[in-house]
Amino acid sequence: MKAWKSSLQPASLESWRHQKCDLRNYCLWREKDPDSILSERKANRACDPEARLEEIGLQKYRENILKRGLSPGSAQKAFVTIVSFFKHNYQRLIFARFPALTLDQYRGAKRLKKEEVCKLYEFSNNHRDKLIVLGGAESGLRLRALEQLRLGCFVAIEDGSKEGVCCESIEDLKEVMIPCRIQLPKRFYTSQRKREGITFVCKDFVKLLIEYLELRKKAGEPINAQTPIFPTYRAKMRVLATRTIVTRQRDTWASPGSKVTASVTMGSNNVQQMDAEVLQIEPAPLVNEGIEGVFRRLRKKANVGYDPETERAVSPHSLRKYLHSTLDASGVNSVMVNVIIGHSNAIADHYSGRRNLDLEEIRHAYESAIQRISILEDGNGTRVLRLERDLKDEKRNREEDRTIISNLQQTVEETRQQIAEILARLGPTNQKPLAENQRS
Secondary structure, rough: HHHHHHHOOOOOOHHHHHHHHHHHHHHHOOOOOOOHHHHHHHHHHHHOOOOOOHHHHHHHHHHHHHHOOOOOOHHHHHHHHHHHHHHHHOOOOOOOOOOOOOOOOOOOOOOHHHHHHHHHHOOOHHHHHHHHHHHHHHHOOHHHHHHOHHHHHHEOOOOOOOOEOOOOOHHHHHHHOEEEEEOOHHHHHHHHOOOOOEEEHHHHHHHHHHHHHHHHHHOOOOOOOOOOOOOEEEEEEEEEEOOOOOEEOOOEEEEOEEEEEEEEEEEOOOEEEEEEEEEEEHHHHHHHHHHHHHHHHHHHHHHOOOOOEEEEEHHHHHHHHHHHHHHHHHOOHHHHHHHHHOOOOOOHHOHHHHOOOOOHHHHHEEEEEOOOOOOOOOOOOOHHHHHHHHHHHHHHHHHHHHHHHHHHHHHHHHHHHHHHHHHHHHOOHHHHHHHHHHHH
């Protein structure tokens, strides 16, 4: 199991949990533990290198779970999990024809329309859930990348480098170029598994994020480059009535020493809300199960339906599909679409130095579709963005001019003081000839 996990490098804890569950079900069907199954495979291959007993047995297992009513997609996932278990334990299975799903058997996550995304946004009752909807729709990031978003992932200044200068504070976020580029840790772009795209977010996301961070800062939370965008808070508290110490997860910040309510179990199945004092609290990113839970609640509230025969219910991947289809409908070049979404091998080449992508070209491709991509703002059009950028440049130039004028005035004042000191040293007898020379 350890060799399988270290070699497989699962994308998330939830993914690893599902894979262990698939392996457990296979072992129950075989009535053997994983070590016994591998030992039997080795013994069969030692007797006959061409033996295919394990492959035949796995095919029968797949047919068995299909007969039990499991969907073809879930059966295929379980099949691939067992194949990977053998592969990463150096007992690769060999199939003459690897089973695959047909187009009518595949059921992907529902592709959302803009109206449905707006509906999910309207039913979000806090800033965090709203940002999850906007961020997923406008960036197209996968779930594992969404949960790792921090303030330092947003590029404040494009200095010509691949990474750019990242935001360190709320003030930096206020000065970002729209659309704002997202720069994740390098491993997200160079891994052997699925890579993230070179993507952006629109003005409405940045505006809402600034508002959310200012509220968190006002509540006492320290804001820096490592601040998670979608946080949950692990709080250690003392119950005032019983003086017991409990640890609870909170959705909002509470400074140490403040009074809050906490759920406390009194006896069996008797949960009460009691006053408690916060002793210690620290923010952490909302994990993928938490983000999935947000979508389960929102799709139920918003009543966003789906066709169970051809697709799965709304999930974070539905927002990724929304961005992909919106870029396609806007006529963006397919190569640029793949770079933004994260389907291109050129992304890894860009960060390994073998090939440099032109970030301005990618930004221009995203800008050309920004009016369709943006969920809330209608003023995100290319012409409006250009005017806003020109206005920022003009403001920056004026500030530079003011600095230059201020420096010149200070220099003139210092020169005057020096002349006055020289005149004072010369005395009254020599000031008149010096003054005449200055006039001449």
